[in-house]
Amino acid sequence: MKYEMVVGLETHAELSTQSKIFCGCPTDFGGEPNTHCCPVCTGEPGSLPILNKKVLEYAIKAGLATHCAISRTTHMDRKNYVYPDLPKAYQISQFDEPICKQGYIELDSGKRIGITRIHIEEDAGKLVHDGGYTYVDYNRGGVPLIEIVSEPDIRSIDEAREYVEKLRLILRHIGVSDCKMQEGSMRCDVNISLRPFGKSEFGIRAEIKNMNSLSFMEKALAYEYERQADLLDSGEQVVQETRRYSESTGATESMRGKEDAQDYRYFREPDILQVDVSEAFIQRVKDSLPELPKDKQTRYTTQLELPFTEAALLVKYKNISDFFDAVIATGASAKNACNLIVGQIFRGFNTEEEKEQFSLSINAAQLAELIKLLDSGKINANIARLTLVKMLESGEGCMNFLTASDLASVDASEVERLCKEAVDNNPKAVADYLGGKEAALKALLGYVMRATRGKANAVEVENIIKNMIKAV
Amino acid sequence: MESKILSLGAKLRRGEITCTELTQQYLQAIQTEDPSVHAYVKVTSEQALQQAAAIDAAFMRGEELNPLAGIPMAIKDNMTIKGIETTCCSKILQGYKPTYHASVWEKLSKAGAVLLGKTNMDEFAMGSTCESSRFGPTYNPRNLSYVPGGSSGGSAAAVAANTAVYALGSDTGGSIRQPAGFCGIVGLKPTYGAVSRYGLIAYASSLDQIGPLTPTVKDAALVFDAIKGYDTKDHTSRKDIPATSVADKLNRSVKGKRLGVAKEYFEDLDSGMKDAVYQAIAHYESEGAQIVEVELPLLKHAVPVYYILACAEASSNLGRYDGIRYGFRAEKYTDINDMIMRTRSEGFGKEVQRRIMLGTYVLSSGYFDAYYKKAQLLRNQIISSFDTLFTKCDALVAPIAPRTAFPLNYASDNIIETYLSDIYTVPVNIAGLPAVSLPCGKDAKGLPIGMQLIGKQFDEETILNLAANFERSGRAGIEPLSKGVRL
Known part of the structure; x- marks a missing residue:
């Protein structure tokens, strides 16, 4: 191993609030397509988002549990991009003023993995492909998410796994997310680069999108490490790009290069006023942390x-x-x-x-x-x-x-009597024991335990029998 | 001038006319007058008559009803009404029937308003002449060779032509006040956050505001009272909106009121207009108001700031029209991206496309700081300028536009000049202030000249009082037209 692995993670977790982030629709998983929807979820013209205060509370909880600083004022931004599962053609997210900043998660080794930021945003809908047609289901649209961005502090696959496990454990313990990777309520994007050991500057990184299980993440990292190491060994450059992991081939493949990186044209969401987070509110959330x-x-x-x-x-x-x-x-x-x-x-x-x-x-x-x-x-x-x-x-x-x-407790004299009975009735076992066969004692012990239906204290019984045999 | 809403309301209550008869008269007037004015893009006769019958029944039962009950009115085509096609006069929303009511319509329908129909507008409220509608232009009822102004041109024309008692419009950069001025009626742009935007199809979210276009100041106050108020569905609506009626307080004296005049508002306008506004100022002085000279040097930046911010927001707001969920979809396409591109190219008009491109450009990485960020900074400076200015005066008086109504087809050949003519109206939107426009004279061609009174946030009361005072003087010399319903 010539190269050190440098990894940073962006983890999305769906918050388990009752209602969505910008309207009163339920967040329940499943449900007939487009039944947990209103004009806000489907981006109907003229509809407006309302900020669910619970979402802010949950995000602050997550921030406090990971030692983050909580912003006293925060606002939402629009991330503009076009995709059919995004009915407004922009995602309401947070760009330059995330609700939580600069925390960490401590691994068992005592090493701290830095958390750059935690911000809140809305989930998109889902495309369903069937019979040559593509349908859109907006039930998931507007389900609240937090995105937890780590520092590039992770140096191995084991650390990456432990970081995700620890993060998941914390979010579950404080009750803000059920973090079910298999249902997609938690997913990770992984940034990985390599550098020769001892070197301080980072190499060029690739981002692997949408890991929805820990084992896939580990496999993807292992594959990507080999791929990048091969490139570096042969004197080639790693290309900065977005890749996806294919579960069927076990390999990562290129999705889009840096030059195709989207310009999201972030700007402040004018439909949602700036939110001032009071010290008292933060304290209340802190007090409510389990x-x-x-x-x-x-x-x-x-x-x-x-x-x-x-x-x-x-x-x-x-x-x-x-x-x-x-x-x-x-x-x-x-x-x-x-x-x-x-x-x-x-x-x-x-x-x-x-x-x-x-x-x-x-x-x-x-x-x-x-x-x-x-x-x-x-x-x-x-x-x-x-x-x-x-x-x-x-x-x-x-x-x-x-x-x-x-x-019923077993009378001591009864135990005594049964022990005597066992010794008296099993001369062969006694002889074997005296002859050095320790195991022979088990038969005598078993007799007493059976007779007391297991209620006698086996250690005591064993001592009594030993003493009796010695006395004989 | 007597409030038209109150006088018609009195007739209804005295039983001189039933709501059904009144509504029928208006529907008849629309049939007669609208072919030449083209204020309406949709007439909702059936719904209007149903509502009228319900109101008549309520009057028969002797119920106490809202002053707006039974009064026939119209709504700009950018506010949603469940089940009624709403298109912002754009091809791209062709066939779109909202699944919910705008909050303003919730309030008005509960108050007993009778909806006559949806009014014409510049496509997506982008324009100041009402000529970019996919349904064709609206004509100024005062002179059919001129535009009614925009973007709420249909609403202004319907009120001026007496084919609606009042109408709702929306004002992003002057879209209520300027057409009201061009048509010789009253238009109120309320404080940002005073009237819920829920159900107003967004052009520029941080600037848009719904307000009334009415025959008189009192009518504007009555409608404003009915539609204002905090709405849980609009995060930008404000909880601190004064709940008390403004309409009840319009007879206050203007004596001692400090009326600000900023010279920057009088630098680039036709002399006839300048004279008319100066005469209004003289009137206020004669009424005992104190005229205060104030400054607004940033006024010259208002138009670029407005166009950068409005287009930026519009480029994002209009991203959702992709042909997938509702409205128009291009007929031929090869894949999803092609479908979205063709739908948008075919569905949006020229002016809308121009503003989407402008807005996309100013938000792009590499240009954001030079345009959007700078405009945002200037916006904050303009807001503080107004704050300072309002420590010296209670309201500002200013013209509505550098000139009276454009002739038809003038704007499309003079795009920049038309943009620049928004200079007097956009600062109010940039700063989120209330302003009322009302006629203060007419030009040589007999076209109305409008002025506006600009107030502090949530101080609609002061500007409406000032407006009512001028209106009572009768100095504007603008008489209601003799077409349409004359009751």
Whole structure:
């Protein structure tokens, strides 16, 4: 590897506000074509945009969560270009006065990836090709977006992935976007250039548009690194251009060169007045911010003393950590909650989407009830696990499955008696054990555990048996 | 002069005439007069008679109705009315039927207004002669060899020809005031943000404003009262618009009012016009107003600033007419880009294309700073000049245009001169101020001379009071025409 990779990302995330950015239409995904539309969405002559204040609030939330400075005055601009999915022939966006500026996202290594700006804008509609015709669906038109522009601080594919994951996690945790790349509610444009290691000036970059999955982004970066490295090795120049990644060939291909770059003729949107953002408003938004993923992770490992890996797993999926927090809020122990959620519940979900969704048939209170029984020693871990499986299948509380004997504690003298019975009735196992076969003890232990239906403490039982054998 | 709206309203309320009869008279007058004036591009007889019948029924029930109830009126063809073809008199919007009402029409129809039809205009409100409409020109009812002015020429002509009691127009650079002046009627361009633009098909969004064209000052105030107010659908509409009626306060004395006169407004105009406005100033002095000399040296930059900003915004506003969703689409094309290009080349008239190109140019990278940005800076300077000026006076008096109405076909051969003739009207739009134009005399050919009174933001009351005072003096010498409905 002669060359260092220099990457900067432009990430679009759809905001999960109820209504669109410039009118009252719903932002729901799906829906029959052109049913979530009004004269504003379709750019009907004479219609005018109204700025949805929630959009500003969400963008400020995103800015605060990524350590950005928030502009005290902001305005919208028009980005003029012609495309059938853009019914006004301009996109209302922000050009020279974005709502958030100069923040960062910290990677696990402690390295900070700078955020140049976050601005708000409207999404375009969608073209649908069918039977030789092209149709336009404006349902998505006017759905609010934030564009998060990073500094060219990223130096590897891993950093690029971690940056996007961290960003996605933050946006989900603060509840401003669901960041579903597969539904297009989050997408990235990637700028990549190469330079020899040790050199400070940047090489010529190519932009790869519209990455809608992390694995495609990684593949595109890997391909592009090779392509640019080959060019540089052979003494050629990288051309500054916009490229697209083809999922079928796994290669990037040129879309348009620098000379075809569009002149967007940005100017201030005259239909929307300048917005003054008050200190009080920013403070209110700040106060409404939930715990950020990084702080949550720290709380889990230090305060709750969870292992790093388990804590990271819980934090990785907002719905899961929310569920976990709800469980321990009832007083259930964090350790047992973590074990059952990570060790048991998590196994039921195979795909990333399922984990993100985390749809469960039981609620936090139901799980907490079970954990509290475990915490107090009324049931053991084994019964807890078996009961949890039944609860998840049925959606019912643990008391519907726990029998009187599950809950009845085992008398110490009874354990003592059963141990003696096991030793007395299994002379061969005892002899084997004395002969050095450690595993022979398992048979004796198994006898006691079966007889107590697993309720005896296995460690204690093992000690008692060992002592008995020694005594003999 | 008596308010026509109030006098007709009184007749309706006394039962001297029904709204249906009144409406029929107007529809009849349109049939008789409009072939020679051509103020209308669409007559909505059926809807008008339906509305009239509803108003008659309401009067029969003894309901208290708005002063505008039952009064037949017209609307410029750039405001949307659900289901009624609205084209800005452009081929490119041919067949377009809006799916929603403009906010002004929501208000007026609730007030009981009777819509007679849509009036002619320069295509997309770009022009000052009403000759660039795809439906052909409107003729000045005072002399059919002259233009009615523009772009709200149809609205002005309909009111002057008594084929509508009043009409709505829009004023981006003088498009209400100048045709009102050319036709010898009253036109009010309200403060920017006082009347909702929702449903006004945009020419230049930061300059456009809807207002009334009326026979009298009182009528202008009545219509303004009915259409003004904050609208949640227009982000540029203002919450601080005075809610109280202006029409109720038109009898105030002008004594002690400080009336500003800026010499720059009197440098390049016909002497007959200058004399007429000076006589109006003398009248105010005799009424006890204090005449104050003020300055507006930036006036000479107003026209270029206006054309740069207006065309820039227009180039963006008119980008949406691509033949995809509504209106005209070229018949033959090879692909989507070709379709859009042909549609726009065939659908827009010459003047519109000229302004789109100008606007695209001034916004282009490399030229933006030299044109658009500089114009924006000058705009701010013009705004502060007015702010300073209004610390010294309560209103400004100025002519409407350097000359009276153009002869027909004059403008197309004298494009630059026509642009330059906007000099007295555009500063008001640049600064977002209110101004009312009214007749103050006539020239040797008998054509009306108009003057305007310019006020501080949201001070329509002062300028309408000044206008009403002059109107009462009868010094303009402009009588209503004897054509059309005379009631």
